[in-house]
Amino acid sequence: MDNGTPETGAFFERDRAWHPKAFTPDYKSSVVRSPRRALLSLENSPGEITGPVFGHDMLNENDADLIHNFARPGESALGERIIVHGRVLDERGRGVSGALLEFWQANAGGRYRHKKDEYMAPLDPNFGGCGRTITDENGNYALRTIRPGPYPWPNGINDWRPAHIHFSIFGHGFAQRLITQMYFEGDPLIPLCPIVQTINDEAAVKQLVALFDKAHATPFDSLAYKFDIVLRGRRSTLFENRMEGN
Numbered sequence: 001m002d003n004g005t006p007e008t009g010a011f012f013e014r015d016r017a018w019h020p021k022a023f024t025p026d027y028k029s030s031v032v033r034s035p036r037r038a039l040l041s042l043e044n045s046p047g048e049i050t051g052p053v054f055g056h057d058m059l060n061e062n063d064a065d066l067i068h069n070f071a072r073p074g075e076s077a078l079g080e081r082i083i084v085h086g087r088v089l090d091e092r093g094r095g096v097s098g099a100l101l102e103f104w105q106a107n108a109g110g111r112y113r114h115k116k117d118e119y120m121a122p123l124d125p126n127f128g129g130c131g132r133t134i135t136d137e138n139g140n141y142a143l144r145t146i147r148p149g150p151y152p153w154p155n156g157i158n159d160w161r162p163a164h165i166h167f168s169i170f171g172h173g174f175a176q177r178l179i180t181q182m183y184f185e186g187d188p189l190i191p192l193c194p195i196v197q198t199i200n201d202e203a204a205v206k207q208l209v210a211l212f213d214k215a216h217a218t219p220f221d222s223l224a225y226k227f228d229i230v231l232r233g234r235r236s237t238l239f240e241n242r243m244e245g246n
């Protein structure tokens with residue numbers, strides 16, 4: 001059925017070998033974050049499976065334009081201007097409409113607008129670093145931003161995060177929230193990243209890497225990257241909050 005009714009057909013089991021383990025000591029934070037006890041499966045109740053349904057009317061004009069949504073009038077964020085676009089897909093490759101996407105990232109120098117970020121790179125007064133959009137009827141989305149810079153983090157002695165954008169995807173209920181990170185094709189830091197190294201399968205890593213997409217660049221304005229997100233199924237995108245369990 002492709003008429004917007006909830007999926008009630010075959011259950012697409014997750015491939016446990018595809019997803020990284022929750023406990024991966026080389027990624028230090030996973031030591032305290034990973035569960036110590038066996039997981040429990042809970043039945044969804046109406047509170048988890050109904051509402052909210054997000055609509056385009058809840059968005060502001062510049063919500064998907066990080067170049068301008070925090071900038072002073074007439075100004076724009078510093079950095080390499082890019083478009084990130086793609087589709088949110090279900091396990092059968094069909095577009096998922098009405099999914100709320102939220103994204104957040106560091107500025108071009110690799111610094112977040114966050115009180116706990118003390119990296120020496122300066123804040124950009126015209127860059128806030130977060131935005132949101134909703135997929136259209138075919139599951140398409142697009143945002144404009146600047147390419148974030150890599151940044152060092154206190155894991156090993158000299159560990160750096162590759163340039164990345166954090167994505168959150170909401171379904172039609174509050175329990176249906178998935179979080180992941182998007183990387184950029186060609187970034188030499190990707191294979192060196194302890195978080196990326198928790199993923200055993202090269203194809204699974206590849207799915208987190210947005211491809212350079214010259215065909216969708218806007219002449220004299222922005223380059224483009226393409227990033228599709230697969231919500232379910234054997235080859236779903238890896239989500240940080242779904243490494244184990246459902």
Ligand SMILES: [Fe+2]
Nearest residue numbers: 106161164166
């Ligand atoms: Fe980050």
